[in-house]
Amino acid sequence: MATTTIIDDAAPARTVATLPTGGRSDENRAGWLMAAPFLAFYLLFLIGPAVFGLVMSFFNTTSVRPGLGEAVGLDNYRQIFTDSEFWASMGHTVWFTVLTVPPLVILAFVLAVLAERVARGKALVRFIFFAPFVLPVTSVTMIFGWLYAAEIGLLPNALEALGLPVPDLLGEARWGFISVAALTVWWTIGFNFVLFLAGLQDIPEQVYEAAALDGASPVRTLWSLTLPLLRPTVVLVTMLQILASMQIFNQMYLLTAGGPGTETRPVMQYIYDTGFSDYRAGYSAAATMIYFAVVLIISVLWYLARVRTRKGADA
């Protein structure tokens, strides 16, 4: 089958090889020069602080005093590994990821397929699904705060009017997660939707025509054609979504503030609380490093999954 059409990023690089060698080294130098400002900023504001953070994690650094403070070796790490609050916040982050990734991938895919089939007003449909994504997090949480608020919120009042039981949407942990997850799906689905749309548009029309000639049903077409051809996009979207959900902070902080208690506090807020509210910068840096390692492992798995997908596509 014509699966070779999926190969995306490798092709343009080959044209470079046809240039004379002198030109190529010129290109090379120009490339580095063009990238230099970015690399400088990257070193200064990303690599530098990250290395400093790593160093800090071995010290009792505090944000109220200049300097690194007293060296404590692996004490910070030891403490974090035995801190039930840290592991609880890790658990909350994982639970939030489990709650958000499936709907954000599956729903975005379904919406993209449906939007692709709309005959008239395609642009309008795309705009409607993508629009929430451009809203700032503060606006979104304010809107949903009014929807969810106990006693005065639209949703509790509507449920009450219908005679249904009224859950405590923000004041109870199990509902708190669901409330924030629902907000996140509504708010960020537009991004995955656009990625899926782009993927769908890359599938050549002829493939569908051939399937139609063979008498394949719409479900069969979706299952045996669209999905396999979209596999790279599905892997990409899923992994980007996992990484995004793992970094949950803003919506949670603004909507539930990690409450009730610390029952919905994600790991990012744990780091913020210990590092900034408690001034324990060194301890917080150690927590950051552990979390960084977790995210790194997931990213490597993503990379491996992508490599395998590409091999599958080449075969």
Place this chain on the structure above:
Amino acid sequence: MSSRLSRRAAVLGSLAAATALSGCGSPAARGLFGVAPPEGQLSYWNMFTGGDGANMVTMQEEYLRTHPDVRLDATVLAWGTPYYTKLTLATSGGAPPDVAAVHLSRLQTLAQADLLQPLDESLLGEHDLDPGRFVPTAVQKSRYDNRLHAVPLDTHPFVLFYNVDVCRRAGLLGSDGKLRPIRGPEQFRGAIAAAARVTGGYGGVVNITKDPSTNWRWFATLYYQLGGSVVADNGTRVTLDDDLAAQALGFMQGLTTSGLMPKSIDGPGVTSLFSTGKVGFLLDGEWQIPTYAGSSLKFDVVPVPHVFGPKPVAYADSHALVLPRNAEMDDQRRGTALDFVRSLIGSSVIWAKGGHIPAWLPVQNSAEFRAMRPQANYTEAARTAQYDPPAWYSGAGSQLQNLLGAAIATSQTGSAKPAQAVREMRKQLDKLAAAKPPVE
């Protein structure tokens, strides 16, 4: 155009932009390049927004009217952790503001970390800021290591708001139209129940969801009335009395689980219920007065009733003005800064419009403030003020408030029994007390 030329243009352009920025001494230039402020310029950081922010701007204008030669550069930052993080990092990084507003409950940690300039009493006297002319409790809290480190601006207690119409129909007002004194747990519960009968729903309200500081303030008021304490020895020893804490939590829980007050409600919900007359009572900080002052609602404010214990206690905090440590500050700049502080203190009757009790006694005793309602109703609270205990993790917006407030909330929503919530509080306190402090 050759690439070299455009590169040169880009470099020259960015250099020109940098020079332009640094040349005019703009806040952006100071932030980006650390350029020193020009002479006659005074930088001031605070965390006042809303009604307080507007009042503070008026007070700054008062100062500028009398000091037209000073260029005042006032910066407003977000309340709580963001503010204190920026203030501490700027100060320890050698680029502090000349004057900053802080909460007195946070003073000890800042002073311990050597981030503040001690203020000698003779120096204060020279600027007409004699410590003897401030509310004694606030001055006491401004001391660290027996030296003054702050000039108190106000006392802001946790108080009881009441809806005049609802309370009148509930028969809770005296012949003078004021709330009759409430004493003891039975009377307090009875008053809220009477208000509930009038509204046909809730009798009172206090913010529970997403607001650990308010949970803590309400609990601390009752718990301090019972004579309890939380931590001692600068936060290294836990002194929580489980029975007293459970008694306070039990009383609070009784109000919510009985349906007299909502079990789960956030800030906007609280404002909505109280401003629309759906409750008779609101427990909150006096700083919420501007929220309701502009509306048609008829309300008044009194100290939180004396529910428990032998003597009245008002959980409170104070705003104060400090001079962050600054190696580059000379006597002249210090003089300008203290003049500015004196001017703000002098015009603190404007500040009182935000509900706060002025700490400067000449203002507190002035006819203008004494005629101010409802502010003058609870001036006594400034003298009976009880602050957060000194600890590196206590004070406004601190982890003590966040973590204990969270445990208190679980008791108020009814999801935990008071004894369970006390165990959680103890667990959090033990951990904070045992952790290596950032300052010693």
